[in-house]
Amino acid sequence: MTYKKQFDLNPSDIDIIETCLRKELHVYSGKCQCQGSAENENAEETDSSKQRMSEITELLGKIHNQKIWYDGDPTKPWIPKG
Numbered sequence: 001m002t003y004k005k006q007f008d009l010n011p012s013d014i015d016i017i018e019t020c021l022r023k024e025l026h027v028y029s030g031k032c033q034c035q036g037s038a039e040n041e042n043a044e045e046t047d048s049s050k051q052r053m054s055e056i057t058e059l060l061g062k063i064h065n066q067k068i069w070y071d072g073d074p075t076k077p078w079i080p081k082g
Contacts, residue, residue: 018063021056028053 009017031049 014063014067018060021060025053025056025060028056 028049032046032053
């Protein structure tokens, strides 16, 4: 099985994906806080949640780094920022 290397997503699609990932990150963050107060009874589950949070954060970073930022000057919308 091979993976598709290019996807046809519009900015709205990417926004939905980012929003869902951030919500998921929030859920895992809450789990880590609750589990951290349980005196390490669920250390394995806490480690799993932290690992998942790290993966989600890394994915959000990849999405962020692939965006092309524009200056916002309506007279020159084609000029990338930075």
